[in-house]
Amino acid sequence: MTRHAKPISRGRRALSLALAATTLGLFATAGALWASNSGPATATAAAVVSASQTKTVTRANLVDGQDDVVDSRQVTVNVSSTQSLRDRQAIEVSWSGAHPTGGVIFDDTSQYAANQEYPMVLMECRGSTSTTAPAAQQISPETCFTQTPEERYQPRSFGAFPPYRVDRYASVADRALVVGAPAKIPDTCEELDVGAERWVPFVAASGTAYYGGQNGCAGLAPEQSTVENSLAPPNTTFATTDLAGNGSTKFVVNTADTNASLGCSDTVPCALVAIPIMGISCDAQGTAEVTPGAALPPADVPTDQTKTFSKCSQTGAYPAGVPGTQGSAGTTAQLSVTGQLWWSASNWRNRIAIPLTFAQSASVCGVVSKAKALSFFGSESLLEATQQWAPAFCLNPKLFPIAHVQQSEVAAKNLLQAGLTNVSTNPKKEVWQYTGPEAVFQGEPPATPFTNPIVQAPTAVSGFAISYVMDDAKGNEYTSLKLNARLLAKLLTMSYPAYPDVKSGWKTYSVTTNKVTTQPYAALANNPLDLAVDPEFLALNPGMTNQNINQLESSATLYAMSGDSDVMTALTSYINSDPDARAWLDGKPDPWGMVVNPNYRGIALPVSQWPQLDTYYDSLNSNECMADNQAPILPLIAAPVSDPSIIPFNVQYGIANSQVVCTYANDLDNAANRQLVALGREDPGIRFILGVTSIADADRYQLNTAALQTQRPAGPDATFSDLAGRTYVAPTDDSLKAAAQLLTPDTELGTWTLPYDKIRTDPDDALAYPGTMLLSTDIATQYLSASDAAQYAQFLNFVAGTGQVSGLANGNLAAGYLPLTAANGLTQLVNYTKAAALAVAAQQGHVPALTGDPPAPTATDAASGPTAAGDGSPTTPGDSSTNPAAIAGGPGDDASSPAASATAAPTKAGSGSTAPPTSTIDAIPAGKTTSAESPLLGYALPGLLALGLLTGLGSAAVVGVGRR
Amino acid sequence: MTAVQERPPAHREQDSPTVLGRAAGLRLPRRRRTHGSGKVATRPLRVSHLIAIWAMLACSVATAWFVFFALVLSSLQFQHSQHNLYATFREQLSQEVAPLGGEIAPDSPVALLSIPALHIKDSVIVEGTASADLAKGAGHRRDTPLPGQPGTSLIFGRETLFSGIFGHLASARPGELISVTTGQGIFSYKVEQVRHAGDHFPTLLADGESRITFVTSEGADLANGWTPQRTVYLDAKLQGKSAEAPPGLLSSVPDAEQAMNGDVSALFPLVLWIPLLVLAALAAVWAQERWGRWQTWLVGVPVVLAALWGVTETGIQLLPNLM
Known part of the structure; x- marks a missing residue:
């Protein structure tokens, strides 16, 4: 027996060691798995982390x-x-x-x-x-x-x-x-x-x-x-x-x-x-x-x-x-x-x-993904948000890369509307397609409403800000700037002469037409030289008194964009809604005697592109470059830029863009060698620059933003020397929230608009920021390809959900945007975006109703041309519908996805009360039911059974073998 | 080996090669000691063979147990869960603290379901549609409104395992009645249609209308080893007025709660249960030596059985949730 005892106990030892090792291995695996648990795929918000050290x-x-x-x-x-x-x-x-x-x-x-x-x-x-x-x-x-x-x-x-x-x-x-x-x-x-x-x-x-x-x-x-x-x-x-x-x-x-x-x-x-x-x-x-x-x-x-x-x-x-x-x-x-x-x-x-530590840059998308990107055209105001959303899309293998092409919103909307063309070669059959942009980011509804079925889905709430960098009389940075609509109008309408020579030139400048001599600028000769010495400005900003007038040009203008922009529409809407500013623009002098530049008197607002109307050529102040083509001086001082993202850069570094410096290579006398360039960087201590930027840009680059006037004491316009009875609101989360809750749906325009009058007159709304803009995505709900439509719908669902979580991580909502959430009272907007996602996925030409009111029902037929779909209001009765296409990401999603519930909307009218005509077919969403399958794990039971049988037979076989 | 050998005085039973065999319930041939030149007809098993037999037997028993659990014992567990959930929900209803919507904790009861035509009576619907949730009852998908509220509500249920309450869903006929009780009242639904892959969607709902879509799998039977083939849907529309839903609904659910997906996160408790089972088995073997046979059986069986139950219950969560 002793001879067998050794191998047997060795065998037993080996067996127990093996089992022990397996157990330990399993524990180690468990520990490792637990440590590396990646968790569910919900977006976590990265918070701002500050740090402090003492030494x-x-x-x-x-x-x-x-x-x-x-x-x-x-x-x-x-x-x-x-x-x-x-x-x-x-x-x-x-x-x-x-x-x-x-x-x-x-x-x-x-x-x-x-x-x-x-x-x-x-x-x-x-x-x-x-x-x-x-x-x-x-x-x-x-x-x-x-x-x-x-x-x-x-x-x-x-x-x-x-x-x-x-x-x-x-x-x-x-x-x-x-x-x-x-x-x-x-x-x-x-x-x-x-x-x-x-x-x-x-x-x-x-x-x-x-x-x-x-x-x-x-x-x-x-x-x-x-x-x-x-x-x-x-x-x-x-x-x-x-x-x-x-x-x-x-x-x-x-x-x-x-x-x-x-x-x-x-x-x-x-x-x-x-x-x-x-x-x-x-x-x-x-x-x-x-x-x-x-x-x-x-x-x-x-x-x-x-x-x-x-x-x-x-x-x-x-x-x-x-x-x-x-x-x-x-x-x-x-x-x-x-x-x-x-x-x-x-x-x-x-x-x-x-x-x-740094966040992953949006440029990673160009390196990572070779797939065709889903393109969006338009608003620079959404650029910060899309730059932070883009990596979440391009790095997720189940999703797709998105590309935001910055373009003037007005141009993009026009291209979207005009892009629907019949691409069919067969004269008997019409095939409609969007040959231009398919999705556009906008800040304001289009001037002429869309005639194609295009839904305007709320994407983010942000707005414009008047960013500035200013130093006071002592040279310290000034951070509490207050402006009202009239001051903004003064800056935009080139009503400040900027140079003393211009001011004195205005006094004598005369124009003779048809033997009638006029002195158009005579009334302006008493205008203050620039904003820094305007008594209205100093009444609102006493901290800026005695500021050394070093910067004449940049303190006489507001740097803005030159092309069409919804930001300019919003800014001029704010100015136009103020009765004092409107009266001033129509020619009435302000209480201190300043009058508007005659070229801008009576200008119709709002406009999407600010016109450069002044033609006064300053012969005394001109340098050689200006004399070359008798360029009017004030537009050169205004110097609007074509790329709106230049403005936050200039404000961040205190760069004055006024094109008044004449540079020349070698030879000043040779006209070919010289050109006008920007003033350049202003020295800290004597800076004075204002520019129109988006709130998101101002947040990212930590620019100071002006507080805009919302209310003033009732009564006639008079001089004032302090802020009594006046409210000024800067863009903060709270003021954006207050304004966002005032957004009212406008069924003709198809989106929500900001009631400026309410902010100005209702004491409860005094703290709403008047520069708020609802940024929306315009997407066609018909004639898009099925794959594009599904992807746009996925984007909209993302925007309506996880994309509104504020934070710094990729996929979060960048700073400067108010999240569209129920907590901010914006459920209506969120639900509308979800309904828009369904409509985009369905591609039936339905545009969801803003408030759920029953519209004139039209059974739209996909075969008819775009004009037919434009008849009547293209809306459906109610939006609670089962989703036809697989939306909300991920394979294995079953076909009946969650519906958009429009229940929380307080303005839910008793819809369905107007019975549709009997000839209308109940609209059935396009698409067919799909089945979810589980190919591998579904075979678990038969697989296990087979395994059990095999091993049972195997052990019997080994017994047989061992016996022999 | 026919030589006579002296038995060492310290010989103990556990040195015998047949102990392992005995523990496995096998009757292995004892080595016959002979004085003289008798031949031994059979050879004792080598250690390597023993290990192989052991391993395969264990595997066989484990898989058999798993299948047995899945098909038979899971129903017991289901009945037990339903009993407890019913008690809880009944109390909540009586005190009017039943959940009404928004974000509800998973695994809590949210509704009672009765489909007389399918012999379902007062079955408790729980919140959540992961494998573990559907082991307790039909599950309500968390990003849809509750039954009785406007919109489409999705209720998932199993076909085979855990009593398979939705096993005969496809046999429902249009017009049959369904009753759902939630904290907001008793709602009556009428079956519209049974939908398979390739069928058209139901009609769009008007504002304020409510629909329930029941989802389960079909096609699993003995012939194909209880493998679910595809999903099948049953649509039912509310008769009467819906109740308003509170806000706070989730906008999406994780992968584990989508149709026909298993719950991968069940791997974590699984890799803890398995060593526990192994330890229990080893301890039983060891105890059999030191303690005694019937003592080990008395204590060991419940312990090993509990560990086994834990392993299989967790392992089943890896399988598709609609199975």
Whole structure:
């Protein structure tokens, strides 16, 4: 028996081990599965995540082997949003406890700002902030982006031992005479023979090192430049800390879309690095040992230690808060405490690095998906939303890519209406198709209602905003701008002369026609020069009094778009609805005596394209470029743009678009060489720019938005000096919600409209934002191909459901849009969009009724041409219907999908009371029932039975075999 | 091997090769000890064979159990669930706290269904249409309004397993009556049609009208191993006035609640149940040695049976919900 005992117990052991291993394996699998549980496919909203860090920063010189702490502070940095960031998004950075700045330069992103003493340096750097990551992947001065080479290069003109060379925290290698130079210094770099030199190369995401150097002689990255690029200002900021140690600024983050060399994206980690400059901690005696045992070579020990130390340990030439000067005039800032040495070890070790994460850019769709994209044409106002929705579509293999082609809404609507053509070659048979756009995003209903069956499905609630960047008399940014309709009319109608010469020219300007001489501008000669000195403006914005009139052009106009736009329709509707503004436009002077430009007197509003009507040529003020073709001056100042997305860019960077600067190449006298260009960037401290943007753009780029007037005290129009009895509403979620709840259905136009009169007169509605616009998707409900129709219907269902969840993740609703939800009182709109989805999928030419009222019933026949379908109101009695096509995503969806319930709509009329004529057939939705099948798992039971039989037989067989 | 061997004094029964065989209920030939030159007619089984037999037997028994559970025991479980749900729902109705719509917690009872022609009486409809929900009763799809409310309400039910209450759905004839009781009252529906793949949809509903569409699978019988072939629908229209629905309806349901889908998330509890079963079985084997036979049987059978029940009940959730 003993002989059998061993193999048997071994067998038993083996068996139990095997079972134990299996059990453990199953547990491990369970754990792994649980950890990686992806959860249901519902959209989760990503919230705004802010971050804050505190650090104690010190400046301690090493004197005779002893620490001499000069300064120690506790600095806290707060960042408003650090996750799911998008390109060019502005985040608020604020800090406290830092050293006040001296030699203040207002423009904190300019190259001169590095010369401030004790600035707070803010940079975007590539890499991980974790100290345990491999050194090559951590942030370092080499991966931090600066635009000009001067911000990361110290030339040889400051002697042998400038402050950065005696930095006690610098490594031995960094204290050599020339540090960081390229292997071969190009000949174009002018080099002195003596003196210390420090290069801090910029390493791009590709690995290429750009050394920069004097005037960029050793190579610059494509996004860098030797002079400030006014068209693409950098985000490297040398910000000012006030006397209390606090400061705040807006920091613009760039992803690889804008700055490919820095290369931040959703897969490449980056950080916001804040360096509170405290000055170099000096070690003039060369005794510091950063790495124990590694002593400084004698060549790197300063010769004249007293002089070196006194230069290094300087504490600043400017008192805190005193403005600095650019250039050589005035007090020179002391290098040791300027922002120029941000990369030196003393300052770099004081850094506060806050990791940033980025959302997946919409450009991923171009790379990921080769499938044909579903196209939408139109409104720029929806661009922010579609950019955030698009990746959710193109990255989902069950869905399809969507493409939003930005176009003027008016043009797109016209193309949609006109695009229905008979493409049949057979004269007896008509085949209708949409040859142009099939879906259009609009902000306002079409001027002439659609004659084809086209449904206007509510997609988002947003609006226009008057974005601005303004500095007050002290040069601080002004953030509480209030405007009324009349001020907007004044800006648009070119009623401000802008230049004193224009004003005086108007006084004498006369026109003779048919022997009658008139002085059309005589009444305007008393108009204020620009908005900044308009008494009505100053009554509403007392904080702007005594503002230095530096910007004459940009303060005399409102930058808007030049082409047709629904935004302009909405803006002029608001202006037209205000009786004071309307009376002023008709010629009545305002209470202070300002009158409208005669070319615009009596203009009929609303308009979709603002006309440029002024023809006054200013011979006194004209430069050569203007004289070339006698261009009227005021349209040049107004300078509307064709691409509406340029306006938020200009407001964000304070760029005045007025085309009044004459540039020439080489020869001023040659007319062919010269052209008019924009004024360009206005210096911080004296900015005054207003532009019409969408609310979503204003949110993304953190632009200030004006509060528009909703109500004023009843009674005749009179001068006023304060805000008593007046309400001004800025675009916020609450004010959009208040306005959205006022939207009233208009059956003739086929959509909801905003009642401006109600906002102006009803005290309960005073807090509704008058610039609200209902953005809708216009899609044809007949003659689309079945696949397109199904996809559009899927899009509409998405829009009506998960697409309205606010957040930062892809697939969420971007900031600046009010979600269409029951919580915001917008159930009617949501239900209508769902009903629209059904109608689009059915493609029967039905356009759902706005309110459910029974219309004149028409049994539409798919074979008839479009004109027949246009007869009568193309609506169906009630919308609760079973859905014919498989909508709401995903295979395996059974054919009877959920119906759109119109039950919560309070205006549900007792429909069905008008009995349709007996000859009408009850409308049956097109399409046939489909069956859902489960091919694999359905065979589970017979499969298991077969398995059981097999194994049973198998075990009997093994017994038989074993016996033999 | 015919040599005589001394029995070691420490010989214990568990060293015998036939213990495993005995535990499996097999009668395996004992090795005959002979003094002399007697031949042994049969050889004891090798360990590898034993393991193979064990594994295949276990597999066979497990699958047989699974099929038995699916076809027979699941009905017991269904009756039990319906009994409890009925008690709960009855109490809710009497106190007027039955759910009326909007977002209702899954697995809670929402309605009572009676179809006299199909011999369904007071069957409780639960909220949710995942496999696990439909094991308790007919399920109401969560993104449709409740029966009695305007619009089309979808009710899913099983065909074969768990009593298969909708097994004869396709035999309903137009005009037959259906009664549904919810927290909003008793609603009477009339059958319109039975729909298969390829049939036209029912007519559009006017504003305020209500329809129920019952969904189940069909075509499963002994011949094809209870494999459901396709889905079949029964449409019924409300006779009378509908009740208003509160807002808050879901706009879509996850994949697991769509027709003919299994619930993949049942894998998580499954991978915990299986080791539990294995442990129970191992413990029973071990206990048989240390403890004694009848003690092990007394304690082990319920434990192993409970674990087995858990495994199969969870495993069934992987199968299509309309099966």
